[in-house]
Amino acid sequence: MPGLYHAWVYLQSGPLLGLTATLLAWQAASWLDARAGHAGWSNPIMLAMAILVVALIATGTSYRSYFNGAQYVQFLLGPATVALAVPMYANLATMRRNLLPILASMIAGSLAAALSAMLIVAALGAPHAVVISIAPKSVTTPIAMGISQDLGGLPALTAIFVLLTGIFGAAIALPFFRLLRVRDRRAQGLAAGTAAHGIATARLLLESDTAGAFGGLAIGLNGLMTAVMVPLLVRWLLG
């Protein structure tokens, strides 16, 4: 049917198809994730990405043509990042009460996570773009991708690193805390939010509200810290 073919060619040149496909893939992924009982290994972002990647490859559609429509979704990341100020404000009282311990342990943990990741991939011969892309991997995705983009990294790669970090952190956090005898819920939440952002925090929230509140605080604060720290580390390491 030449009519259908023409319609397909027409759709590929406009934003409607990419935008619709993104929203549909997201809903399918959310449904699958709910069916899996929101298990630690299942992640709607990863599922939606997989669906779309397979669809692009199967139909021979270029990423550029897909992004023509998907950019409208992506644009909302900016205002969403700004909106993170609202949950951060709710955590300000918690923060003021333990300001020094929070700042000191987060600076140490945040620096250790970013620097060790950068040094390991650099030592194993990864190119600069990968070293930059992995640096903000402990931070919540909108901020991580922004940092990566600004410094000449690959934001898509950063998005994958952030997801993998979160999924690993969510799975390992509780047994690891048991091993290290980190029993304080405030310390657990802060560490999960600092090292593995929202995905690990969501897992700890199932155990304790206190841990969840400290995790939420750490996500926002670490976003700010990393945004300041990583450009300096990149300049220092990669000159």
Added chain:
Amino acid sequence: MVRALSLLLLCQLLGTVIARATGVPIPGPVFGLVLLLALLVARSGPDPELHSTAQGLLRHLGLLFVPAGVGVVNELGVLRANALAIAIALPISTLLGLAITGLAMQLLLRSER
């Protein structure tokens, strides 16, 4: 909703102007976040409209990452070429971050009392 969205965009816009004008390599929206946080402190909290708009945006935060994530189709080669380095760096750095933050926080909270 329009008013709250305008405020969010305005903060992002000002944040981007600050980032560009000063040449500081921090994403504009992060400056925007700080501006909004300062505003919330000055006004002692978000109004209901801003609260619900922010919640609405953040509830579907995952969706907003998908387009950039799909960009991985163009990076499969880089990913494959550096798979070993990545497979070692991600778990080790995450464990270090968890251990150092958690142990330091627990120690400091104990010593504060």
